[in-house]
Amino acid sequence: MKILSLLLLLTLSLFGDFDYRVENTNFTISQGSINPQQNTNYLYNYDRLRFRGDYSYENYFSTIIADGVNYLGKEYTESNDFNYIKWQQSDTPFKTQTAFHDYDKGSAYAKLYRLYGGYEDSQNRVVLGLQNISMGVGRIWTPTNLFNPKNIYALEPDETFGVAALLYTRHLSDTSEITLITSQKEDESFKYAARYTAFLDFSEIAIDMLSSNETTMIGLELEANLADSGVEVRSEVAYIRNSFNNPLNTTQEIAFTQAIVGADYGFENGVTLIGEALYSSESFTYNELLLNLDSEILPNLVYSKFYTALSLSYSFNIFLDGSLIYIESFNDKNSRFVSPTLNYTLNDYNSFMLGAMMQDGERGSEFGELKNSYYFKWLLSF
Numbered sequence: 016m017k018i019l020s021l022l023l024l025l026t027l028s029l030f031g032d033f034d035y036r037v038e039n040t041n042f043t044i045s046q047g048s049i050n051p052q053q054n055t056n057y058l059y060n061y062d063r064l065r066f067r068g069d070y071s072y073e074n075y076f077s078t079i080i081a082d083g084v085n086y087l088g089k090e091y092t093e094s095n096d097f098n099y100i101k102w103q104q105s106d107t108p109f110k111t112q113t114a115f116h117d118y119d120k121g122s123a124y125a126k127l128y129r130l131y132g133g134y135e136d137s138q139n140r141v142v143l144g145l146q147n148i149s150m151g152v153g154r155i156w157t158p159t160n161l162f163n164p165k166n167i168y169a170l171e172p173d174e175t176f177g178v179a180a181l182l183y184t185r186h187l188s189d190t191s192e193i194t195l196i197t198s199q200k201e202d203e204s205f206k207y208a209a210r211y212t213a214f215l216d217f218s219e220i221a222i223d224m225l226s227s228n229e230t231t232m233i234g235l236e237l238e239a240n241l242a243d244s245g246v247e248v249r250s251e252v253a254y255i256r257n258s259f260n261n262p263l264n265t266t267q268e269i270a271f272t273q274a275i276v277g278a279d280y281g282f283e284n285g286v287t288l289i290g291e292a293l294y295s296s297e298s299f300t301y302n303e304l305l306l307n308l309d310s311e312i313l314p315n316l317v318y319s320k321f322y323t324a325l326s327l328s329y330s331f332n333i334f335l336d337g338s339l340i341y342i343e344s345f346n347d348k349n350s351r352f353v354s355p356t357l358n359y360t361l362n363d364y365n366s367f368m369l370g371a372m373m374q375d376g377e378r379g380s381e382f383g384e385l386k387n388s389y390y391f392k393w394l395l396s397f
Contacts, residue, residue: 031072038065039395042170047386049096056386057096059088059121061170065128077132087121097122105176106311108199111145129177140184145177148196150210150223151251152238155291155324155342158253158273159223159234162198162208164314167324167340168352168372170390190214204228206311223253230311231256247279255315260306271297273315289326296320298346318381319346334360350376350383368392 042061048054064083070076086092086100105111112126131144151157155167162180165172180198187193196208206227213220218239225232234253241248252274259269277291299316307313322345328338335358342352356370370390376383 031070031075033068033070035066035068037397038067039063039397040065041393041395042390044170044388044390046091046096046388048094049099049385051384055094057088057091057094059086059091061086074134074136075132076135078129080127080129082126082128083123084126085121085123089120092117092120092122102308103176104201105145106201107145107177107179108201108203109179111177127177133182138186140182142182143180145179146182147175148178148180148182148198148208150208150234152221152236152249153251153275153291154277154279154289154326155340156273156275156293156322157251158255158275158293158315159232159236159251161206161225161230161232161311161315162196166314167342170372170388200227200311206230227311229258241278245280249275249277249279251275253315255312257310257312259310260303262300262302262306264306269297271295273317285330287326287328289324291324291326293317293322293324294320319344321345336360344376344381346381348377348380348383350374350380352382364396366394368394 040063043058044061045056045058047056062085065080066082067078067080069078086097091097101115111128113124115122115124127145129145129147131142131146133140133142133144135141148160148162150160150162151164157164162178163175165175178198180196182194182196184192184194191211191213194210194212196206196210198206198208200206204227206225208223208225210224211222218237221234221236223232223234223236225234232253232255234251236249236251238247238249240246252272254270254272256268256270258266261267273293273295275291275293277289279287279289281287295315295317298318298320301318304313304316307316310316322342324340324342326338326340328336330336337358338356340352340354344350344352351374353373353375354371356368358366358368360366368391370392372388374382374385374387378384
């Protein structure tokens, strides 16, 4: 097997460029139970060994990203919280990860994170395979992204399941392009999307459309620089219709609108400030979320109709960076989510992070029922 792998890499290198990178991400985590009824704290270790290979030859390219994942901590891997981790799977017509292998003090599995190839020239870009579909301009929330929406409340917000899709982008001119997307879901049905982007004198504008057996979405994105102030402003709105499971466990059609407005500004002293607000014409209960865990609009099912967020980051020096995210949920009982991090880069191969995800609010509020989490992260690249 090793000989075959070496021959494959040698063959690729003869006809193109092949680069690879290996990273090991290790978290030691103190986490409270996600079940509001349980007053339990877990201490466990999460480790991900990631291989990434990128191949290119003339106008052709391909990428593979594969992970080996291990959870160490018997109390956590035998809990109902961990069963929720096991339940999460990619919405694709093929399996992207192995079954979990449970052992005495933990559990491990392997997964295919990304696998895609394509072709690109001055006017066209085609990508086929397990990939990330990017839509939306939000830094905290992206209502129009019904493919790979990030979860700002997660330990790694940008770690999302891949989509089995065919993507085609046509550059209509130097200032406009259209993207067509076809993806296949786990039930082998298809999801279709189109995105038109134009670069105007004062802003970038995008129109998004999406259709599946379950959902219809129409979206609009705007992004611009505010005169000569250095402030970047953005806005995003999505109108969504969906087949929704109601508390009576019957299916009904729901329609609602979500929108964000935000702005970024980088100060000369190294401080970067991001502000963003989210509005939703509908809010959803905890039980409604449980009934719709398989829904493709699950990230859009929010507890409150209005949120605000502030993100602050600062580079103390070339080795040390700090950041803070503050989110306020406005409801009958307000609550808040706060996530500070401190990152130290030792060298090109090692970086370390201390972080926390803290929730606060009255009992019965969105974040008031959740427990705090604290973690230490070590990223090793080689």
